[in-house]
Amino acid sequence: MIRLPLVRQGPLRALAIRLAAAITLVLLTVGVIYLDRxxxxxxxxxxxxxxxxxxxxxxxxxxxxxxxITPVTPDARLMNIVFITPARVLFLIILVGTTLEVLTDQYRNSLRVTRWRRKLKDHVIVCGYGTKGRAAVSALLETGYDKSRIIIVEGRDAALRQAAANGLVAIEGNATRSAVLEEADVRKAKAVIIATDTDEASVLISLTVRQLTAGQVRIIAAVREQENAALLKQSGAHHVIVSSSTAGRLLGLTTTTPPLIDVVEDLLTPGQGMALAMRSAERAEVGRNPRELQTLVVALIRRGKVVPLGGEQSMTIETGDMLVYIRDEEHRGVDLPV
Incomplete structure (x- = not known):
């Protein structure tokens, strides 16, 4: 089931409005009848x-x-025609308003889903909206990614409500099932982020996505244990992040060299000090050594592979290279998020 973000009033407020409308209509009708009694x-x-x-x-x-009690004079009968009968219809509408509202909401939601599917393309599917999933969505939004192009796939009702409250499209179901991923139009997706609680689920989701998309959609996954990273890559994941190992390394850095963790947090937090960014190499930069540029380049992306700049080997920028560099957030330009 697809849950589009929707702002709705509470049930008590809706009931109170209907009740007030019905009482007002009754009182108005009584007044009209009493004047012509x-x-x-x-x-x-x-x-x-x-x-x-x-x-x-x-x-x-x-x-x-x-x-x-019946109207007998022409004036009373005319009042029944022009007021009492329309009021009777309106009163019935108020009484069955709940049913009408449900039907209207279903039609409106169906229409919104149809329009949403028509525009859906190059979106990101986030499987799991726990701690890792929420952090991944926050990172996408901080880099300027459109919220309407992010889809959450989650089976827990509390997480689904939170995703909808945050203005995200949420699909209820297990991401290991092909039908659920089909609901998210996985074949048109730009990437799939796997942020589940178990490594077993991550492997199954990766296999399912690869089967449905023939490897054409980028898969980014997080695992808890290092030994499962290779298995996840064999399942089709393009990038695997070992959450336990990464957290352990950061803990070690904090213990031995505390200032380094501050630098890492600064680089990973957009809008504060420095940040990692990526852009295409300009024509004037082709043939030059990355170290000669004013931009602090830390790596090159060449034909989809990372080319580190360490060592004494001389390296020049080629056409089509992507530059990974450290950007000053106070003078940020238009860049691609890393």
């Missing part, structure tokens, strides 16, 4: 009291109509 005939023959007006209004609006 001489035009009605009561079987008791003693005229209409205020209570009789309330009684006639309620039985008329609810279409019960016992017939013990």
């Amino acid at each position: 001489d035009g009605y005939r009561d079987v008791n023959g003693d005229g209409l009291t205020l209570l009789d007006c309330f009684y006639y209004a309620v039985v008329s609006l609810s279409t019960t109509g016992y017939g013990d």
Whole structure:
């Protein structure tokens, strides 16, 4: 089931509005009848009291109509035509408003899903909206990625509600199932981020995505154990991040060389000090050594592979290279996120 982000009012507020509208309509009808009470005939023959007006209004609006009070003058009958009958229809609409609202919401949601699917392309699917999934989405949004092009696949109801509350499209289901990934249009996706709680689920999702997309969609996955990283790459993942090992290395750096962890956090946090970025090599930079540029280049991406700049080997920039560099966040330009 696809859950599009939607701002809705609470059920108590909706019920209170309907109740107030129904009471207002009844009171208005009573007032109209009471002003023209001489035009009605009561079987008791003693005229209409205020209570009789309330009684006639309620039985008329609810279409019960016992017939013990009837309009007899032309003015009273005309008032029944131009006011009481439309009020009766409106009152019925209020009574069945809940059903109508459900049907309307279903139609509206179906229409929104159709429009959403028509525009969906080059999106990112995030499998799992736990701690890792939320952090991945935050990183995408911080680098300027459009929120409407992020789809969450999650089976837990609490996580689905949180994703919808954050304005994200959420699909309920297990990402290891082909049908669920088909709902997310995985074949049109730009990338799939696997951020599940277990390594076994990550491997199954990677295999499923590779089978559905024939390896055409980039898969980025996180695993807990280092020994499962190779298995995940064999399953089709292009990039694997070992969360336990990465956290352990950061803990070690914090213990032995505390300032280094501050530098790493600064590089990984957009909008603060320095940040890693990537851009295409300019024509004037082709043939030059990356170390000669004013930009602090730390690596080259050549034909999809990382070319480190360490060592004494002389290296020049080629056409089509991507430059990975450290950017000053205070003077940031238009770059591609790393």
